[in-house]
Amino acid sequence: MVGAKTTKISIHELTLHFGNIVALKNLNLDIYNNEIFTIIGPANSGKSSFLQSLNRLNDLKATYRKSGTIVIDGKDIEGLDIESLRKRVSIVFALPFPLPLSIFDNIAYGPRMHGIKNKATLNEIVEKSLQEAYLWDEVKDRLHIPAMNLSGGQQQRLCIARILAVEPEVIMFDEPTSGLDPISTARVEETMRELKERYTIILVTNNVAQAARVGDRTAFLLMGELIELNDTKRLFTSAADKRTDDYITGKFG
Amino acid sequence: MNVQREQKIAFSILFLCTLLVVVPVMIILVIIFVKGASALSASFLFEMPTNGMTAGGIFPAILGTLYLVLGAIVFAVPLGVLSAIYLVEYSQDSFVSRIVKLAIVNLAGVPSVVYGLFGLGIFVLFLGFGASILSGSLTLGIMILPVIITSSREALESVPQSFRIVSLSLGASKWQTIRHSVLPHALPGILTGTILGLGRAAGETAPILFTVAAFYLPKLPTSLFDQTMALPYHLYVISTQVPGIPENVRYGTALVLLLLVLILNLAAIILRYQFRKRKKW
Numbered sequence: 001m002v003g004a005k006t007t008k009i010s011i012h013e014l015t016l017h018f019g020n021i022v023a024l025k026n027l028n029l030d031i032y033n034n035e036i037f038t039i040i041g042p043a044n045s046g047k048s049s050f051l052q053s054l055n056r057l058n059d060l061k062a063t064y065r066k067s068g069t070i071v072i073d074g075k076d077i078e079g080l081d082i083e084s085l086r087k088r089v090s091i092v093f094a095l096p097f098p099l100p101l102s103i104f105d106n107i108a109y110g111p112r113m114h115g116i117k118n119k120a121t122l123n124e125i126v127e128k129s130l131q132e133a134y135l136w137d138e139v140k141d142r143l144h145i146p147a148m149n150l151s152g153g154q155q156q157r158l159c160i161a162r163i164l165a166v167e168p169e170v171i172m173f174d175e176p177t178s179g180l181d182p183i184s185t186a187r188v189e190e191t192m193r194e195l196k197e198r199y200t201i202i203l204v205t206n207n208v209a210q211a212a213r214v215g216d217r218t219a220f221l222l223m224g225e226l227i228e229l230n231d232t233k234r235l236f237t238s239a240a241d242k243r244t245d246d247y248i249t250g251k252f253g
Numbered sequence: 254m255n256v257q258r259e260q261k262i263a264f265s266i267l268f269l270c271t272l273l274v275v276v277p278v279m280i281i282l283v284i285i286f287v288k289g290a291s292a293l294s295a296s297f298l299f300e301m302p303t304n305g306m307t308a309g310g311i312f313p314a315i316l317g318t319l320y321l322v323l324g325a326i327v328f329a330v331p332l333g334v335l336s337a338i339y340l341v342e343y344s345q346d347s348f349v350s351r352i353v354k355l356a357i358v359n360l361a362g363v364p365s366v367v368y369g370l371f372g373l374g375i376f377v378l379f380l381g382f383g384a385s386i387l388s389g390s391l392t393l394g395i396m397i398l399p400v401i402i403t404s405s406r407e408a409l410e411s412v413p414q415s416f417r418i419v420s421l422s423l424g425a426s427k428w429q430t431i432r433h434s435v436l437p438h439a440l441p442g443i444l445t446g447t448i449l450g451l452g453r454a455a456g457e458t459a460p461i462l463f464t465v466a467a468f469y470l471p472k473l474p475t476s477l478f479d480q481t482m483a484l485p486y487h488l489y490v491i492s493t494q495v496p497g498i499p500e501n502v503r504y505g506t507a508l509v510l511l512l513l514v515l516i517l518n519l520a521a522i523i524l525r526y527q528f529r530k531r532k533k534w
Contacts (some may be wrong), residue, residue: 057422062345099434108424113433163338166423241313 005032008170008200009054014068016049016224018061023049025066025224031170036192036201038215038232040208042247046224047204051172053217055089056082072170087114090168094175096155098147103130103139106147106158110166125165133161134191153184159193171195172202177210189214208248212236218246276432285507286395292505301471302482311506313473317386317481318455318513320474324390325397325454330447332394337443340402341409342431354406361399366459368396373463387477389465396460397450404449408442409435437528444525448518455514458485468494484510 006095009031017022024046031037039047052058053066055146056077070077077085082235087110107126116122126143130136135157139150147158156176163171173192177185192201192214205211211218215232228235239245246252300310344350372392382388412435420430458466466486474481488506491498 055422057418060418060421083424083426085424086422090424091422093415093418095415097419099416099419100438109420109433110425113420113423113425113429162423 005035007031008033008072010069010071012069012071012184014050014053014060014070016046017063017065018049020065023224024053024221027226029219029226029229031200031202032217033200034198035114035198035215035216036196036203038203038205038211038245039221040205040211040218041221042252043206044223045144047221048174050221051091051174051202051204054170054172055086055091057086057091087166088168089170089172090163090166091172091174092156092159092163092176094178096152096159096179098150098155098158100149100221102144103147103150103158104143107162107165110162114166116204129161129165132164132191132195133157134187135161151184153187154181156180156184156188157191160188160195164195168199170200173205174205175206176203180205185210208250212248222246222247282511285504285511289501289504289506289508292499292501293508297502297505298509302469303471309471311482311484311487311509313470313482314482314487314506315509315513316473317466318484318510320386320481321389321393321483322451322455322462322517324386324477325393326447326451328391328394329398329401329450333446334405334443335397337402338431338436339411341406342427342435356400356529357402359399361403365457366461366462368392369460369463371395372460377464381394383478384463384465384467384480385478386465386474386481389461389481389483392460392464393454393457396457397454399489400450400453401443401446404446405439405443407444411442412438420425440528442527444521444528448521448525451517451521452514455512455517456485461486484513 007030011027011029011031012253014024014027027050034047039050039192041047049058054070054072054077058064058066059082072080072085072089077089099109101109104126107129108122111122111125116125127136130139135154138154150158156179160171160176162177169196180188189210192203195201196216203211203215211236212232217229218232218235219229220235220239220243227240228241230240235244236248239248279294299312300317301312302314303309340350340354344353369392372388372395376382376388376391377384382391416434416438417430420434421427425433461483465480466483467480468490470480470482484506488503488510491506492503
């Protein structure tokens with residue numbers, strides 16, 4: 001890691017409920033600028049709920065309740081207007097969800113919603129975003145074909161480019177490679193490493209090896225509780241908690 | 254029973270049922286066409302009725318029906334689509350909203366004569382529009398509202414949730430999301446509802462009976478507050494109320510009504526096709 005660690009997001013006593021189900025219990029942690037913060041843990045351990053609380057996508061669910069605070073750059077997210085929060089804290093979902101539009105219009109969707117109409121500016125944003133997501137060379141001659149025609153791996157990189165186009169500060173990846181082949185996975189991981197130079201990255205993954213490969217720090221969540229949080233190398237070589245060790249060595253989960 | 258036999262029997266029953274539905278429709282169409290085609294001529298289509306409707310054309314009725322249908326669509330489509338958007342995208346799932354949705358679905362089954370009486374009470378008498386194109390259009394519009402709301406709701410609900418989530422997660426507002434990621438993909442379905450409503454509005458007699466239709470009015474309406482003749486009512490009148498109308502004039506009128514609905518539907522279907530072509534998933 002380069003330079004001093006500065007805090008980007010600070011989570012304090014965060015508890016999430018969906019109806020009677022507690023998805024996350026008393027979570028306290030800090031996420032630093034320009035790191036890849038990785039979260040591992042079995043299904044139902046609250047990983048995705050955690051991500052979706054950061055950009056308030058959980059608010060769409062009627063039964064959702066939250067207590068505790070999420071602070072980004074010193075400001076509580078409840079005090080920010082929801083559109084600009086979601087612009088700053090963006091998410092890449094497990095399945096690539098291209099909108100039923102052309103490649104170009106998919107990337108330009110976010111900027112257009114934020115009021116950019118100038119054709120030349122949009123062209124520039126689309127090219128830059130696709131290059132940053134390592135997709136430009138593969139699609140530059142067919143920007144106007146439907147995005148749904150791309151392969152799964154390309155679609156996932158399209159989704160990354162679509163997010164980069166709105167110039168976020170934090171990029172959250174929710175099991176971004178669970179549906180991809182090993183080569184596409186390697187490309188997405190490479191993209192993440194590049195992106196961390198300019199963005200803060202939070203990666204939720206079911207793939208323990210992936211966390212070991214790309215994570216700077218790794219948190220292990222189990223049944224909504226933070227079991228252990230440490231530098232990725234340390235966590236994987238000498239886990240303090242037996243449950244962490246069992247999970248990363250494949251004894252359960 | 255062996256599987257093959259069972260399959261054959263199932264197929265035959267399904268095929269027969271389809272035949273039972275299609276054949277009567279075909280027979281009706283053929284009879285109307287055969288008996289009515291001889292009446293069709295430019296003067297029949299574009300001239301005033303004369304001689305107590307036993308001769309001349311049916312132009313005022315054609316024009317009247319066109320006005321009424323367009324009026325109903327202009328009134329009902331925006332209102333229906335906007336309320337469907339509210340119901341699907343904004344209203345919380347509560348007891349009241351479920352009652353409202355149920356009520357709308359049930360309204361589609363209310364007999365058209367009831368809408369006619371409603372129109373008479375509200376538009377003709379209470380609001381003082383008199384028997385007029387305005388009253389008739391509004392009455393027909395209210396009659397087709399449930400069809401349009403219900404099909405628009407289904408169209409909106411069939412847009413994948415992921416489109417909304419992606420749009421919101423990119424920082425679009427709720428309205429931007431609806432406007433750019435939901436509505437464009439629901440348009441073909443909304444148009445289907447409009448087509449159904451259109452056919453119904455063109456063909457109904459009861460709602461216009463009290464609110465607009467003139468028995469015999471051989472001149473063209475000049476304003477929204479004029480009465481007008483209309484095809485379905487005219488057909489009823491010449492078939493049952495006035496003796497001595499040649500048979501081919503009666504069937505010709507029915508044929509014209511059918512063709513009119515067909516042409517209106519065709520226009521909407523072409524429009525829908527244009528939207529569907531743009532659909533990329």
